Amino acid sequence: MENVSIKEKLSVISGSCLGFIGILIGTSLVVTFPTLIHEFNTRLAVVQWLASGYYLVATITMSATAYLMKHFPLRRIFMLAALTFIPGCLISAFAQSIGMLLVGCMINAFATGIATPLMYQIVFHSIPQDQFGKYNGIVTMIKSFGPAFGPTYGGLLTYLISWRMIFIIVLPLLLVAFGMGMYSLKKEKVETASTPFDYLGLVLFGTTVITFSLVISNLGTQIHHPGSLIGLLIGSVVLLGAFIYENQHTKRKYLSFRIVKNKIVRFRLISFFSLQFMNLSLVFILPLYAEEVLHYNSLVTGMLLLPGAVIGALLSPVSGKIYDKKGAFFTLTLSSGFLFAGVALYLISFKFLTAFLIGLIYIVFRLGYTFGFGNIMSDAGKYVSAADHSLVSSIFNTFQQYSGTIGTSLMSSIITIFEGLGLSEASAILTGGRIGLTILVIIAIALIGITVYVRQLEK
Structure with a gap:
């Protein structure tokens, strides 16, 4: 087993800190939705774009990072991500309208879109393969x-x-991470970009995911006037077809999907998407339930998911070691089992949830998330060449972020549909939340099936 130097360890930490800052900002706003709705005199369907739009911009940005990380030094990419956070945080902190807040958050989302795959690429680039997990x-x-x-x-x-x-306090941490990264990241040489970037592919991919996201997010407000939704859906299908054609026929480089031709990699990608879809759907539903149904203030609401999330975070290195020793099937079976138990318990007890139950069940769910999240991508990396590791990072993180857009938008739309039928906000959350949890239970069952099926492929 090869040793890892102090600088290499610091580079991993600095890259991870940027990802932490981006995700901290994205997830911290969910509990502020009731406050923002009142302060800016707007609706949930608008405010939810602070979450779904955040993940959407990060998705589009991440789709280009495989090209960036192959043709630009990691140190320079790190610098771009770190420095982009500063104006995003300042604009958001001093926003006087919901529109200006959205602009600031989207700038932060752009930085997050660069930082998230970068943190894993630093591992692939600096750490020996036998210590990937x-x-x-x-x-x-x-x-x-x-x-x-x-x-x-x-x-x-x-x-x-x-x-x-929220945006002011992260600035000192951002500066510390920036200094650490500039000290520890190597000034390595990279491959010259002999093939130009496929800007048309980026535009087609971006408009495809934006259009489909609009379909999902407008379900709640346009369900009784489906003409515009059908038009958007047809448009997204046409754009997707154009993107696939461009991606297969152009000689320019953008986001190659050649790695998903491998069945195991393809199913690992589906699992990765589903895992984050489930997590961010819960992170959207549960705070709304706590504030609007149980009438807790934002402080109590913010504390409910903390025990499970902290336990899960602390167990992440342990889950990686278990994966290294026991392999993918054992680790991902644990993951899918805990995920199913968590969402099933929420569905069964949803009408009778208390603060204690919300926190306790989330611990169960978060164990499943922890055993799956890092290990799914690590396992996929074993089925591609070393040259394609950056592609694994880019594609997996792109679809992970997009799962946040779809999950948040879908849960918001389901609740909005019942508000439109005349239900009170609390009743709409109860009814819509139960439907959302049913969807998550179905996904958890599918993940169990995928884990077993991939095991057969490996034999």
Whole structure:
């Protein structure tokens, strides 16, 4: 087993800190939605774009990172991500309208879109392969502290001071991470970009995911006037076809999907998408339930998911070691089992949830998330060449972020549909939340099936 130098360890930590900051900002705003709706005199269907739009911009940005990381030094990419966060945080902190807040958050989302795959690429680039599981576990642990502390961080600051402090307080951490990264990242040489970037492919991919996201997010408000939804859906299908054609026929480089021709990699990608879809759907539903149904303030709401998220984050390195020793089937079976138990328990007890039950069940769910999240991508990396590791990072993180857009938008739309039928906000959350949880139970069952099926492929 090869030794890992102090500088290499610091480079992993600095990259992970950027990912942590991006995810912390994205997840901390969920508990502020009721406050923002009142302060800016707007609706849930608009405010939810702070979450779904955040993941959408990060998705589009991440789709280009495989090209960036192959043709530009990691040190320079790290610098771009770190420095982009600064104006995003300042604009958000001093926003006087929901539109300006959205602009600031989208700038932060762009930085997050660069930082998230970068943190895993630093591991692939610097760490010996026999320690991928361990260091991916450490990266995932640091990154997982974002959603672990996000709701608590946002709820605490909103209750005690102002939601604006969410963006101010991260700036010192950002500066520390920046200094650490500039010190530890090597000034390596990279491959010259002999093939130009496929800007048309980026535009087609971006418009495809935006159009489909609009279909999902407008389900709640346009369900009784489906003409525009059908038009958007047809448009997204046409754009997807154009993107596939461009991707297969162009000689320019953008986001290659050649790695998903491998069946195991393809199913690992589906699992990765589903895992984050489930997690961010819960992170959207549960705080709304706590504030609007149980009538807790933002401080209490922010604390509910903290125990499970912290336990999960701390166990990330352990899950990586278990994966290294026991393999993918054992580890991912644990993951899918805990995931199913968590969402099934939420569905069964949804009408009777208390603060204690929300926190306790989330611990069960988060164990499943922890055993799956970092290890799924680590396992996929074993089925591609070393040259394609950056592609694994880019594609997996792109679809992970997009799962957040779809999950948040879908849960919001389901609740909005019942608000439109005349139900009170609390009743709409109860009814829509139960339907959302049913969807998550079905996905959890599918993940169990995928784990077993991939095991057969490996034999």
